[in-house]
Amino acid sequence: MNFKRTISTLGRYLGINLLTLLAAAFADILLSAVLLRFSSHALTIACFAVAGVFAAVFCFGLTENTIPQEKKRMAGCILVITIPFCAALFFVIAPLSGREYNWPVKFFAMAQLAAGFFLWKNKLYDDAETSGSNSFNNP
16 A cells, blocks of 8 residues: 555545534534424533444445455554544544533544444454354354
8 A cells, every 4th residue: 555545545534534523513403403402411422422433434434445455454554543543633622622512522532432443353353253264164
């Protein structure tokens, strides 16, 4: 994987994160307008946490679809580096977003980090299990 493609992939990851964060903000505004009675800070935090999980899933899907099969291990390493970087970036940006969105943006980052680690760990073990032979695969 050349340097230009790596930078392009990292830019796509950051773009996905920013778009899902923006979608979470719009969803929060929409839910607060529609469910005025149930609008609370917990709803905002839950909305941003769900968006963080979606961001991790979208980044993982991008990795699976754009990287050739023989370089999946390298792509996993890039994903493992990128998701904590984006989460740390959102932790730094969170205080700049004001008092109302400080904790929701932090929960976005935590949920993205947890989901990314979960997806990467399960994919790593799935690859290890399917590459070898076991008694269940052999008739």
